[in-house]
Amino acid sequence: MxxxxxxxxxxxxxxxxxxxxxxxxxxxxxxQATYPPYNIELLADDKYRITMAVAGFAEPEIEIEVQENTLLVTGNKPGKDEERKFLHKGISERNFERKFQLGDHVKVLGADLQNGLLHIDLERVIPEAKKPRKIEIGNSFIENKAE
Incomplete structure (x- = not known):
């Protein structure tokens, strides 16, 4: 530890x-618990994808929320079906909450649920004012007033 x-x-x-x-x-x-498992993938410069394994969850049972620099993904299953009897239960259908800290200027573009995998696409969009800029030598703002 x-x-x-x-x-x-x-x-x-x-x-x-x-x-x-x-x-x-x-x-x-x-x-923290490791459920549900997830991947974070670099797709291109400044483009990312989070993929979460959410087997057993439908779109209405998953909520994605962004607040400041935190991405919150929650999954809530409706009440358990008590009549079901399992001989083996290997698919965990428990509720979850997973938080991701986003870097500055990272925006969530969208999400898609396919084959039990939730894909969340992100992009870092740096404003022009924050991008590095080159300063040319010889272009001074101070004028020579000794004339």
Missing amino acids: RNIDLSPLYRSFIGFDHLASMIDNASRNEK
Whole structure:
């Protein structure tokens, strides 16, 4: 078991407390259940796909919500059918909640459910003001007023 002391980050970095909190939360969430299993795939530069194995769930039973930089996927099965008797039960049809922390400027494009797999497509769209820009040498804004 790993235990990381993040208190130096809290007292040394002003304005980065949000980052330290995210690292702290991520280390705590490592102990979360692994249901449902999922993949995170890089499709192209700045394009991603999350694929979750949600066997037994129909579209109306799955909810996808984005709030700030958190993607929340929940699955709720209606009341259990008590009349069913299983000799072996290997398909887990339990409710779930899975959270994903999204990076800055990552947008959810859409979702699709096919063959028991939920695909969620994402894209990082960096605004023009945040993209790197080249500054040419020799184009100074300061004019020489010594004339």
